[in-house]
Amino acid sequence: MTAGLDLTSDPVALTAALVDVPSVSGTEEPLADLVQAALEAVPSLSVLREGNNVVARTELGRERRVLLAGHLDTVPIAHNLPSRVEDGRLFGCGTSDMKSGDAVLLHLAATLPDPAYDLTFVLYDNEEVEADKNGLGRLVASRRDLLDADLAVLMEPTNGAVEAGCQGTLRARVRIPGRRAHSARGWLGENAIHAAAPLLTTLVRYDAREVAIDGCTYREGLNAVHVEGGVAGNVIPDACTVLVNFRFAPDRTEQQAFEHVREVLAPYAVELVDSAPGALPGLAAPAAEHFVRAIGTTPVAKFGWTDVARFASLGIPAVNFGPGDPNLAHTDDEQCPVEQYVACEEALLRWLG
Amino acid sequence: MTAGLDLTSDPVALTAALVDVPSVSGTEEPLADLVQAALEAVPSLSVLREGNNVVARTELGRERRVLLAGHLDTVPIAHNLPSRVEDGRLFGCGTSDMKSGDAVLLHLAATLPDPAYDLTFVLYDNEEVEADKNGLGRLVASRRDLLDADLAVLMEPTNGAVEAGCQGTLRARVRIPGRRAHSARGWLGENAIHAAAPLLTTLVRYDAREVAIDGCTYREGLNAVHVEGGVAGNVIPDACTVLVNFRFAPDRTEQQAFEHVREVLAPYAVELVDSAPGALPGLAAPAAEHFVRAIGTTPVAKFGWTDVARFASLGIPAVNFGPGDPNLAHTDDEQCPVEQYVACEEALLRWLG
Numbered sequence: 001m002t003a004g005l006d007l008t009s010d011p012v013a014l015t016a017a018l019v020d021v022p023s024v025s026g027t028e029e030p031l032a033d034l035v036q037a038a039l040e041a042v043p044s045l046s047v048l049r050e051g052n053n054v055v056a057r058t059e060l061g062r063e064r065r066v067l068l069a070g071h072l073d074t075v076p077i078a079h080n081l082p083s084r085v086e087d088g089r090l091f092g093c094g095t096s097d098m099k100s101g102d103a104v105l106l107h108l109a110a111t112l113p114d115p116a117y118d119l120t121f122v123l124y125d126n127e128e129v130e131a132d133k134n135g136l137g138r139l140v141a142s143r144r145d146l147l148d149a150d151l152a153v154l155m156e157p158t159n160g161a162v163e164a165g166c167q168g169t170l171r172a173r174v175r176i177p178g179r180r181a182h183s184a185r186g187w188l189g190e191n192a193i194h195a196a197a198p199l200l201t202t203l204v205r206y207d208a209r210e211v212a213i214d215g216c217t218y219r220e221g222l223n224a225v226h227v228e229g230g231v232a233g234n235v236i237p238d239a240c241t242v243l244v245n246f247r248f249a250p251d252r253t254e255q256q257a258f259e260h261v262r263e264v265l266a267p268y269a270v271e272l273v274d275s276a277p278g279a280l281p282g283l284a285a286p287a288a289e290h291f292v293r294a295i296g297t298t299p300v301a302k303f304g305w306t307d308v309a310r311f312a313s314l315g316i317p318a319v320n321f322g323p324g325d326p327n328l329a330h331t332d333d334e335q336c337p338v339e340q341y342v343a344c345e346e347a348l349l350r351w352l353g
Numbered sequence: 354m355t356a357g358l359d360l361t362s363d364p365v366a367l368t369a370a371l372v373d374v375p376s377v378s379g380t381e382e383p384l385a386d387l388v389q390a391a392l393e394a395v396p397s398l399s400v401l402r403e404g405n406n407v408v409a410r411t412e413l414g415r416e417r418r419v420l421l422a423g424h425l426d427t428v429p430i431a432h433n434l435p436s437r438v439e440d441g442r443l444f445g446c447g448t449s450d451m452k453s454g455d456a457v458l459l460h461l462a463a464t465l466p467d468p469a470y471d472l473t474f475v476l477y478d479n480e481e482v483e484a485d486k487n488g489l490g491r492l493v494a495s496r497r498d499l500l501d502a503d504l505a506v507l508m509e510p511t512n513g514a515v516e517a518g519c520q521g522t523l524r525a526r527v528r529i530p531g532r533r534a535h536s537a538r539g540w541l542g543e544n545a546i547h548a549a550a551p552l553l554t555t556l557v558r559y560d561a562r563e564v565a566i567d568g569c570t571y572r573e574g575l576n577a578v579h580v581e582g583g584v585a586g587n588v589i590p591d592a593c594t595v596l597v598n599f600r601f602a603p604d605r606t607e608q609q610a611f612e613h614v615r616e617v618l619a620p621y622a623v624e625l626v627d628s629a630p631g632a633l634p635g636l637a638a639p640a641a642e643h644f645v646r647a648i649g650t651t652p653v654a655k656f657g658w659t660d661v662a663r664f665a666s667l668g669i670p671a672v673n674f675g676p677g678d679p680n681l682a683h684t685d686d687e688q689c690p691v692e693q694y695v696a697c698e699e700a701l702l703r704w705l706g
Contacts, residue, residue, distance in 0.1 A: 167537060171586050183598045184520060184657035186574035193577040193595070197553035204547045221539035224546040225586055230579030233524050233598060237578060242546070245536045245586060304537035 005038040007110030011341040012090055015103035019083040019092040025073040025133075028052040028125040032072060035106065035123050042110050045121075048146065052125035053135040055146050056109060058118050064287050065118040066352075067149035067316075068109075069136065069307070070102040070156075071127035078332040088338050095336045097329035101155030101322035104345050108352065115352045117287070120149055127307065131276070136307050140314065150287035152311040153348075157324030157336075160343055162295055163302035164216045164281030164319050166309055168248045171225070171273040172261050174199060178238040180231060189236030193229045196240045199268055200224065203244070206264060211249040214283040216301035218249035222264065243273070247303065250278030250312070279309040282317025294351035295321065321347075358391040360463035364694040365443055368456040372436040372445040378426040378486075381405040381478040385425060388459065388476050395463050398474075401499065405478035406488040408499050409462060411471050417640050418471040419705075420502035420669075421462075422489065422660070423455040423509075424480035431685040441691050448689045450682035454508030454675035457698050461705065468705045470640070473502055480660065484629070489660050493667065503640035505664040506701075510677030510689075513696055515648055516655035517569045517672050519662055521601045521631030524578070525614050526594060526624045527552060533584065533591040542589030546582045549593045552621055553577065556597070559617060564602040567636035569654035571602035575617065596626070600656065603631030603665070632662040635670025647704035648674065674700075 005017055023031040032052040040047045045056040052072065074094040083092030090100070102123060109121045124135030131137065139147060176196050181189025208220045222244060229240030244265070248257040254275040262270050282288055283299060292299055302308070302320050311318035323340035358370055376384040385405040393400045398409040405425065427447040436445030443453070455476060462474045477488030484490065492500060529549050534542025561573045575597060582593030597618070601610040607628040615623050635641055636652060645652055652672065655661070661671035676693035 169537070169587070182657060183574065183576050183578060184522070184600050186576050186600070187572070191556075191576055193580045194553055194557045196580075197550060197557050200547055200550035200553060203544075204550050219540070221536065223536050223539050223544055223589055224583075225536060225588060225590060226583030227546050227549075227580055227593065228583075230577075230581075230596065233578055233596065234522070235578060236576055240580065243583065243586065247537050247539070304535060 005034050007038050007042070007106050011103040011107045011345055012338050014107055015090055015095060015100045015341070016083045018099040018103055019094045020081065022077055022081060023072050023074055024076050025126050025129040028072045032123070032125065035072065038106065039109060045109065050139065050143065051135065053139055054123045056121040058115065060115070060118050062116070062118040064150040065120060065148065066287055067120040067122060067147065067152040068105045069122040069124065069152060069154050070098050070105050071125065071135070072102065072123050073125055073128050075128050075330050080332055080334060089335045090338065091335045093334060096157045096324035096334045098156050098322060098324065100324045100336045100341060101157065104323065104341060104348065105155055107345065108348060112352060117352060120146065134307070136310050140310055144314065147314060147316070149316055150285060151291055152308065152316050152318040153291070154306060154308050154318060154320050155322035156306055156320045157322050157326045157329060158320050159325050160323060160340055162292060162297055162299040162319050162321050164214065164283055164299040165250050165279040165312065166302040166304065166306050167218055168250060168252065168254060168257055168276055168278030169305050170246050170254060170257055170261070170275035172244050172246070172258065173271045173273050174242045174244065174265060174268045175271070176240045176242070176268065178236065178240070180238040181236040183234045183236055186236050192237045192240040196227070196242060199242060199265060202265060209249065211251055213249070213251060214281040216281050216299055218301045219303065220249055221247045222261065248278060250280045253277065276305050277309055277313060279312030279318060282312065285317045288317045288319070291319065291351050295347045358387050360391050360395070360459045364456040364460050364698060365691050367460055368443055368448060368453045368694070369436045371452040371456055372447045373434065375430055375434060376425050376427055377429050378479050378482040381425045385478065388425065391459070392462060398462065403492065403496065404488065406492055407476045409474045411468065413468070413471050415469070415471040417503045418473060418501065419640055420473040420475060420500065420505040421458045422475040422477065422505060422507050423451050423458050424478065424488070425455065425476050426478055426481050428481050428683045433685055433687060442688045443691065444688045446687055449510045449677035449679070449687045451509055451675060451677065453677045453689045453694060454510065457676065457694060457701065458508055460698065461701060465705060470705065473499065489663050493663055497667065500667060502669055503638060504644055505661065505669050505671040506644070507659060507661050507671060507673050508675035509659055509673045510675050510679045510682060511673050512678050513676060513693055515645060515650055515652040515672050515674050517567065517634030517636055517652040518603050518632040518665065519655040519657065519659050520571055521603060521605065521607060521610055521629055522658050523599050523607060523610055523614070523628035524626040525597050525599070525611065526626050527597065527618060527621045529593040529595070529621065531589065531591040531593070534589040536587045536589055539589050545590045545593040549580070549595060552595060552618065555618060562602065564604055566602070566604060567634040569634050569652055571654045572656065573602055574600045575614065601631060603633045606630065629658050630662055630666060632665030632671060635665070638670045641670045641672070644672065644704050648700045
């Protein structure tokens with residue numbers, strides 16, 4: 001076990017301390033123990049532990065409450081521990097996704113003297129693995145009351161941009177039938193691979209929608225992500241399967257999104273494989289307006305699905321905002337420029353201070 | 354070891370005897386031993402053994418020589434031994450493909466008193482497995498002289514029809530490139546599966562040629578037989594591979610056939626995987642004309658590739674003609690109607706007697 005975390009140290013040193021306690025999904029306990037102990041040492045916070053989730057809350061009687069959240073887990077370590085600072089950047093597993101955001105969050109939790117809002121801090125486990133293990137999802141199910149807030153800020157890496165809401169995603173399978181025959185007498189069969197041609201042409205011609213919501217432009221996309229068909233080199237294939245992925249703007253529900261895919265791909269029979277809802281940006285809410293004004297950058301749409309959708313499903317506006325380059329997440333070369341910690345914390349202080 | 358084969362017994366009994374000596378590809382030796390011994394007992398024949406190939410020839414000084422061929426091996430046994438006769442049919446592994454043909458061939462070899470042609474009988478191994486093991490192919494390479502003939506009759510099951518020549522076949526691979534991207538930002542990538550749409554549309558619209566040669570109509574076909582593409586459910590795929598199979602009429606060489614596929618599928622890059630030449634029917638040759646007249650049925654084109662192509666490559670006209678339903682070959686329910694043995698042998702006697 002490492003010595004206790006000093007939450008008052010600067011966020012770069014604090015990130016390095018967090019990074020140097022490995023916490024690959026499923027092994028977050030040592031780090032969660034350290035985080036819990038450090039937050040319990042802050043007099044203004046009441047702390048709750050659930051599994052390897054740690055929730056800390058102020059009870060200052062403010063009119064509004066806002067929530068800052070980050071996950072404690074990382075993808076598997078790729079020979080990139082311990083952390084090191086080089087050329088003004090902190091390198092190591094989790095420096096982008098998302099122990100930098102966690103560090104800013106924890107530093108604020110320990111140092112903010114008189115916040116404008118009551119605050120809830122959520123550090124959760126198992127974000128990088130199957131959705132049903134997700135720590136935030138478990139809290140939604142078991143301790144919904146702890147998550148109440150007027151705005152949630154998920155401190156995933158955004159390079160310091162405000163990325164509002166998120167698009168939904170669904171996957172659907174199209175099974176194209178055919179009839180087998182020996183390929184020397186192909187006219188006796190029906191080639192299922194050939195029968196996929198109009199489907200693929202429909203996907204090529206699909207005119208993806210762009211939707212502006214609260215000033216953020218969401219850009220949809222419908223793509224084949226897998227195709228498979230064939231029996232043998234001398235057989236007309238009787239089956240071909242195409243898996244499509246639809247990324248949809250948050251003004252559609254999951255059901256509406258699936259109906260849209262069915263309509264677009266008709267007359268092919270389409271079977272839903274899985275889906276996750278989008279999240280409306282909700283930037284019209286007062287706490288969100290205040291946040292955007294304080295941060296001072298124009299919000300943009302989040303295209304990828306993130307846990308902000310879990311807050312949106314509770315009716316809580318939620319944005320992604322944090323230090324680190326999202327394109328470096330999950331890479332061996334994960335890193336975060338030191339100046340982003342400073343900028344991110346300063347921006348949050350303009351909002352909360 | 355079974356008792357010796359009686360080649361003078363009727364072809365149904367002789368087929369049953371052949372079927373009851375299992376000879377799955379690679380295990381033909383016991384059956385080849387029996388066949389060799391039985392042929393060596395026929396005074397008019399000189400017999401040669403090469404591996405599990407057995408070749409028997411008359412040397413009667415006739416003006417022309419014809420060749421009858423059959424393979425000794427079968428596909429794996431499917432709980433369908435020993436043979437049994439039921440409802441006027443002989444059931445068992447090899448009854449269709451092609452011990453019925455072998456039996457007619459062997460019966461003629463032992464009983465034909467004064468044939469119109471010098472005769473060569475070829476019983477060969479390893480037809481049902483990889484082409485480079487094929488016994489007839491080995492003879493072509495090592496004892497080309499033994500195969501000289503004015504016509505070759507391959508006694509594969511044709512339900513008693515004369516199937517002339519055969520179509521060639523080639524397989525070619527089309528690799529369609531793309532560029533990976535996260536499917537939430539699909540416009541940053543190039544979807545290789547979508548890029549296959551024009552290829553499949555070309556295959557759908559392909560106008561297959563029908564070619565009449567020596568009164569036989571060959572019908573070509575160009576088909577996708579396999580397709581595969583995709584990286585993960587949230588990734589724009591950067592590769593998609595389509596395998597096509599072209600069955601071509603014997604007026605095209607393998608090289609011409611591949612050039613045709615390249616032209617049809619341009620601008621896609623096409624890579625040849627393998628090919629086998631077709632066989633021209635060669636029915637204008639005197640021995641072939643005589644054969645067709647004697648059999649008394651109108652020859653039809655053979656669509657599937659068979660070993661007749663090996664004779665054609667030597668400049669020897671070759672036809673498929675034999676008892677048994679080719680559609681039952683390789684099935685658990687393999688069988689041959691008794692009357693087909695009689696009809697087939699009578700037809701051959703009209704030609705050779």
